[in-house]
Amino acid sequence: MSLSVRSKPYIIPEYSLTGDLLAYLTCGLQYRYQNKGTLPPSMPIQLWFGDFIHGVMEEAYLRWRERDWKDFPWDWETQIRQIELEIDKRMRSRGLQPPANIFCPFHGPSEEQGLCPDTNHPHKLVASVRAEEAINTWGPHLFPLIDDAEVKLKGIRDMPGYKKGVSRSNYYGVTGIIDVLSSVKLEEASSKNLILKYLHQDPMFREKIDALDYPEYEIIVDYKGMKRPPVNSPSWQHHNWQVLTYAWLRSMQPESRPVLTGILFYLNELSLFKEDLKELKREVEERSTDIMPSENDLMKILQWNMRSNPPLISQLFKNERSIRIIQVENSSVNNSLNEFDQVVAEIENSVICEVNGKGIKSSWNPNPDKRTCDACDFKTFCNKSETASKFPTVP
Ligand code: SF4
Numbered sequence: 530m531s532l533s534v535r536s537k538p539y540i541i542p543e544y545s546l547t548g549d550l551l552a553y554l555t556c557g558l559q560y561r562y563q564n565k566g567t568l569p570p571s572m573p574i575q576l577w578f579g580d581f582i583h584g585v586m587e588e589a590y591l592r593w594r595e596r597d598w599k600d601f602p603w604d605w606e607t608q609i610r611q612i613e614l615e616i617d618k619r620m621r622s623r624g625l626q627p628p629a630n631i632f633c634p635f636h637g638p639s640e641e642q643g644l645c646p647d648t649n650h651p652h653k654l655v656a657s658v659r660a661e662e663a664i665n666t667w668g669p670h671l672f673p674l675i676d677d678a679e680v681k682l683k684g685i686r687d688m689p690g691y692k693k694g695v696s697r698s699n700y701y702g703v704t705g706i707i708d709v710l711s712s713v714k715l716e717e718a719s720s721k722n723l724i725l726k727y728l729h730q731d732p733m734f735r736e737k738i739d740a741l742d743y744p745e746y747e748i749i750v751d752y753k754g755m756k757r758p759p760v761n762s763p764s765w766q767h768h769n770w771q772v773l774t775y776a777w778l779r780s781m782q783p784e785s786r787p788v789l790t791g792i793l794f795y796l797n798e799l800s801l802f803k804e805d806l807k808e809l810k811r812e813v814e815e816r817s818t819d820i821m822p823s824e825n826d827l828m829k830i831l832q833w834n835m836r837s838n839p840p841l842i843s844q845l846f847k848n849e850r851s852i853r854i855i856q857v858e859n860s861s862v863n864n865s866l867n868e869f870d871q872v873v874a875e876i877e878n879s880v881i882c883e884v885n886g887k888g889i890k891s892s893w894n895p896n897p898d899k900r901t902c903d904a905c906d907f908k909t910f911c912n913k914s915e916t917a918s919k920f921p922t923v924p
């Protein structure tokens with residue numbers, strides 16, 4: 530009797546847009562060490578903070594909706610801290626430990642000090658300062674507009690450059706998570722709503738509403754735990770692709786309405802630390818950012834140097850820099866899908882190279898900027914990062 534050989538399992542590789550594709554574009558080698566290694570769980574500070582702030586905003590929305598927490602600003606010690614600890618607990622259960630220099634992990638006074646200034650916990654370290662600013666700035670305007678939170682998106686695409694017997698699969702999956710705002714909630718919103726104001730300032734948005742056959746539409750939202758990138762940077766372009774790809778994924782869900790626009794919130798803009806200001810100052814000098822300061826803000830930013838404390842910047846300027854509105858057009862959606870196909874092709878090639886015995890460093894492409902290396906957990910053994918400083922940095 531001959532035994533049949535069990536065929537290879539059919540696996541469709543699945544890529545999260547932010548966790549895989551954007552992470553790969555930040556540095557391919559870091560992505561490999563992070564995701565596909567047998568190293569102990571560890572996470573670059575940027576990725577930890579991105580996950581953390583996303584979780585904090587979602588949990589804050591749920592508490593706004595389900596409890597009687599409608600008045601802002603929320604108090605950090607009695608309200609926001611609970612949310613932070615809940616998100617930290619969930620992240621730890623996925624093996625993601627908080628970087629001790631940016632988040633106080635203690636529930637109250639303790640004998641241990643960790644990297645906190647003293648044992649009198651909890652401390653409002655960088656991650657907490659940012660969480661508080663994010664909730665109290667955007668919560669009052671954003672939460673009333675959300676129709677559906679944490680909507681899971683998933684789609685299937687042809688594997689780019691598929692080769693039978695070489696490629697892992699003839700398809701790949703792409704996933705993401707968004708919040709959805711609806712036209713109904715936008716119509717109900719107060720005229721003082723800041724998001725509504727920024728949307729209507731864009732003439733393209735008004736044109737699109739006028740051109741609609743059916744009055745209902747949607748806006749998709751995502752949060753970024755980083756500062757606004759300059760317009761000539763790869764990240765600026767990548768975030769554009771991300772939103773447009775999300776719009777495509779959302780449009781395939783049967784309950785969706787036409788997706789007119791995407792909004793990204795760059796939450797670090799609300800609390801700029803020295804490294805952020807240094808970058809902002811350079812961008813202002815080079816005029817490489819789309820939201821330029823005026824008058825007082827301009828003077829303060831240009832006169833500031835690393836030896837002094839960050840200046841007080843106007844709330845209006847911070848708000849404008851932290852919101853980015855991306856119009857959804859069919860042609861640009863197709864372009865974004867093609868771009869991400871290319872990224873998947875590169876990752877798949879790297880996987881195949883490594884499986885075929887080429888070393889990790891020869892198979893995966895490092896392509897980072899200096900700040901990515903500075904904040905990278907793998908810099909001690911990655912010889913691609915000669916310029917990285919030895920000190921921990923904030924996200
Ligand atoms: S140290 Fe720099 S080059 Fe090396 S893996 Fe990290 S980000 Fe990439």
Ligand SMILES: [Zn+2]
Binds near residue numbers: 645646652
């Ligand atoms: Zn502490």
